[in-house]
Amino acid sequence: MSIDVKRELGQAKIEQRMVYESGNEMAAYAAHQINYHVMGYFPISPSTEVAQFLDLMKANGQHDIKLIPADGEHGSAGICYGASTAGGRVFNATSANGYLYMLEQMPVQSGTRFPMVMNLVCRSVSGPLDIHGDHSDLYYALNTGWPILMCRDPQAVYDMNIMAIKLAEDPEVRLPVLVASDGYFTSHQKRRVQTFAHRADVHAFVGERPPAGFPMTLDRENPITVGPYMNEPDYINNCYQQSMAMYRAEEVYDRIRKEYFELTGRDYPILDLYRMEDAEVAVFLMNSASEIIKDVVDQLREKGIKAGSIAPNLIRPFPAKAIAEALRGVKAVTVGDRADSYGGHGGNMVNEIKAALFTHGVKDTMVISRIYGLGGKDFYAEDGHNMFQFAIDAVEKGFVEKPFDYYGHTPGDPAKAPKRVLEPMKYEDLRTGLITVTPDEETGKLNVRIPPLRSLTKKPKRLAPGHGACPGCGIFSGLELFFKGIEGDIVALYHTGCAMVVTTGYPYSAHKATYIHNLFQNGAATLSGVVEMFWERKRRGELDELGLKDDFTFVMITGDGGMDIGMGPAIGAALRNHRMIILEYDNEGYMNTGAQLSYSTPLGHRTSTSNVGKHQGGKTFHHKDTAQIMAATHIPYVFTGAEAFPQDLVKKAAKAQWYAQNEGLVYGKILITCPLNWLSEDQDGSTIIEQAVNSCFFPLYEVEHGVTNITYNPEEKNKKVPLGDWLKMMGKTKHMGKPEYEEALKLFEKEVERRWSILKAKHENEFL
Numbered sequence: 001m002s003i004d005v006k007r008e009l010g011q012a013k014i015e016q017r018m019v020y021e022s023g024n025e026m027a028a029y030a031a032h033q034i035n036y037h038v039m040g041y042f043p044i045s046p047s048t049e050v051a052q053f054l055d056l057m058k059a060n061g062q063h064d065i066k067l068i069p070a071d072g073e074h075g076s077a078g079i080c081y082g083a084s085t086a087g088g089r090v091f092n093a094t095s096a097n098g099y100l101y102m103l104e105q106m107p108v109q110s111g112t113r114f115p116m117v118m119n120l121v122c123r124s125v126s127g128p129l130d131i132h133g134d135h136s137d138l139y140y141a142l143n144t145g146w147p148i149l150m151c152r153d154p155q156a157v158y159d160m161n162i163m164a165i166k167l168a169e170d171p172e173v174r175l176p177v178l179v180a181s182d183g184y185f186t187s188h189q190k191r192r193v194q195t196f197a198h199r200a201d202v203h204a205f206v207g208e209r210p211p212a213g214f215p216m217t218l219d220r221e222n223p224i225t226v227g228p229y230m231n232e233p234d235y236i237n238n239c240y241q242q243s244m245a246m247y248r249a250e251e252v253y254d255r256i257r258k259e260y261f262e263l264t265g266r267d268y269p270i271l272d273l274y275r276m277e278d279a280e281v282a283v284f285l286m287n288s289a290s291e292i293i294k295d296v297v298d299q300l301r302e303k304g305i306k307a308g309s310i311a312p313n314l315i316r317p318f319p320a321k322a323i324a325e326a327l328r329g330v331k332a333v334t335v336g337d338r339a340d341s342y343g344g345h346g347g348n349m350v351n352e353i354k355a356a357l358f359t360h361g362v363k364d365t366m367v368i369s370r371i372y373g374l375g376g377k378d379f380y381a382e383d384g385h386n387m388f389q390f391a392i393d394a395v396e397k398g399f400v401e402k403p404f405d406y407y408g409h410t411p412g413d414p415a416k417a418p419k420r421v422l423e424p425m426k427y428e429d430l431r432t433g434l435i436t437v438t439p440d441e442e443t444g445k446l447n448v449r450i451p452p453l454r455s456l457t458k459k460p461k462r463l464a465p466g467h468g469a470c471p472g473c474g475i476f477s478g479l480e481l482f483f484k485g486i487e488g489d490i491v492a493l494y495h496t497g498c499a500m501v502v503t504t505g506y507p508y509s510a511h512k513a514t515y516i517h518n519l520f521q522n523g524a525a526t527l528s529g530v531v532e533m534f535w536e537r538k539r540r541g542e543l544d545e546l547g548l549k550d551d552f553t554f555v556m557i558t559g560d561g562g563m564d565i566g567m568g569p570a571i572g573a574a575l576r577n578h579r580m581i582i583l584e585y586d587n588e589g590y591m592n593t594g595a596q597l598s599y600s601t602p603l604g605h606r607t608s609t610s611n612v613g614k615h616q617g618g619k620t621f622h623h624k625d626t627a628q629i630m631a632a633t634h635i636p637y638v639f640t641g642a643e644a645f646p647q648d649l650v651k652k653a654a655k656a657q658w659y660a661q662n663e664g665l666v667y668g669k670i671l672i673t674c675p676l677n678w679l680s681e682d683q684d685g686s687t688i689i690e691q692a693v694n695s696c697f698f699p700l701y702e703v704e705h706g707v708t709n710i711t712y713n714p715e716e717k718n719k720k721v722p723l724g725d726w727l728k729m730m731g732k733t734k735h736m737g738k739p740e741y742e743e744a745l746k747l748f749e750k751e752v753e754r755r756w757s758i759l760k761a762k763h764e765n766e767f768l
Helices: 005-009 021-036 048-059 073-085 096-101 105-110 138-143 154-169 198-207 232-264 287-304 318-324 348-359 381-397 476-484 520-537 566-577 627-631 648-664 680-692 723-729 731-737 739-764
Strands: 015-022 039-042 066-068 090-094 117-122 148-151 179-182 191-196 271-274 281-284 309-310 314-316 332-337 368-372 404-406 438-439 446-449 489-493 514-518 553-561 581-587 637-642 666-669 700-704 709-712
Touching: 005 637, 005 666, 015 021, 015 287, 015 309, 015 520, 021 048, 021 154, 021 179, 021 191, 021 198, 021 232, 021 581, 039 048, 039 073, 073 090, 073 138, 090 096, 096 105, 096 138, 096 666, 096 709, 105 232, 117 138, 138 148, 138 179, 148 154, 148 309, 148 438, 154 191, 154 198, 154 232, 191 198, 191 627, 198 232, 271 287, 271 318, 271 637, 281 381, 287 309, 287 381, 309 318, 309 404, 309 723, 318 348, 332 381, 348 368, 368 381, 438 627, 438 648, 476 666, 489 520, 514 520, 520 553, 520 566, 553 648, 566 581, 566 627, 566 680, 581 627, 581 648, 627 637, 627 666, 637 680, 648 700, 648 709, 666 680, 709 739, 723 739, 731 739
Parallel strands: 039 066, 039 090, 090 117, 117 179, 148 179, 281 309, 281 332, 332 368, 368 404, 489 514, 489 553, 553 581, 581 666, 637 666
Antiparallel strands: 015 191, 148 314, 271 309, 438 446, 637 700, 700 709
């Protein structure tokens, strides 16, 4: 591979140290050296590690950044915006749909001219869901008013993050800056990286704090109005000023990168031109692929072909004039876009390059557009040769035979079309008649009769055993137990999470019933639409021809933190009272992205974003009581359940179905184990869950028409155990038994006892 030795070794004026780290680690390392004031964040692969590394450094006392876990990416963007208006330095990192979820906040940040730095670890935008690297999220950023710096390797991630804050805060710019790297290529790739050896040198370069004179909300002598309502003349003037600041950013960046070169010996010109001085054919690629193409250039040069490559280090503002000049003598260039602008006859980069050539009078360079590398599809040297071949063919023919196409896709083969593997479950097997639910006319509550559980074992499982869950995962045993209490057909919607990911690896599915997927934040709204369409089409008689024997039961499955980012739509669905069930499996974290804290994670628990160290003892605030929140919406039925108490859970499932089919929305929460991230033994799951209930951390109860009923009281059965006995069973909480964490344990115990006492009072008084 082509290596710039001078860049690798450096000619630095300041002391540097060599590390061997990934792109995500270097983004965090740069942030900790800058020592930002605030980072608002929310986990999403592959950017999650940035917050994880910073939290681990925080636990060890390596920086003073206030890390604020948001309820979703939209919330994290709001945290960052608010913090930036208060005059400090602000940092964030995100990817893919997370970036899109915060998208409406991006123009607000830039339009009001408050600096910050955000790392976009580029990933495919779903649907369908794909978590690997391409530039489909990056292209949404092009019109948000943020300067965008590009990073082809972990060294660039570190360097660009150092330069980004200086660019953002420059008085001529004063805009938030996006630092883009390739997910799973650069973000997780380990490389040699040179860093500033001393934080003082970083601060000397970027400045200790934002320049004086920045407007901020904390200056009582100069109060300001942030984001006023504007009429047309004022708004267009504001946009013009922002536009001019964006174009000035190119010149300011060029000045900053020269200063950085003087300090470190590493240079990042606006365009990285490789052997372009006399090139006749060229390839334009961005980020990680742009390094691979340099090998191909060398190989073609050895064959006498005058090849060269272009890669931008800055794409906003777009360096149109520099690109046009670089291509002025080139006969043909292939532009590779790692995302499509559907219907635009090419991706964003190729169309902007064509516009640049036209604007600056370059008429003879032929341009070939190819969409490549989507969904993280690898890019190898032979792919680079093919990219050049498109340009070589155009030169030989004198015209471009196919100006736009995809590269690397394969034609569909009808013989390989997905085939049904699992036969639909029979209605008769699902509607056993063994469970009866009858309303009590006096109390208004439901009387439920279930047979011995062994008689329900013949009921078919709704999920096939071919899923890819971790050993000991409690999700599917818990879900299947709940489904034993559901009679007849279901339509299930799954939020993104472990239960979704491990059951739907294309082209296979473990779901025997109809399955829908939507993202965390909008599952409840999506299923609401399905429910109302069902009842409306039934009202119109349009479903009679399908021969439906009974009504569907509509169930939304959420977990892995899905009731954080999805809380708003869930409450909206509850207030509208759609006839559906929301079932949350609570594994106390965002387990599908690597065990980050969620709002359901209890106080003191160790996660990858609530680490344990000298300066931090796990999660610093109490867990969310989702069941009580949902009960406050006055829906017909709310319950909690646990696999360790099977009869209780099956009864509640039967009640849930009746209410969902006859009255309105039901919310249920079941506690399930995650041995991988709880650091517990696979076989101990049921015991750990039982102790969580017996310690009163996870009480079993129901709220039926607003009346609370504790369905299992460990005190009455003389089975109550100290909270610490439950915590000892998991590796993630063993530290809480140590003297230095005694105060946190007492706070946790006090809160659990307080909530348990309130619940008992509600149980004893139907009006509470």
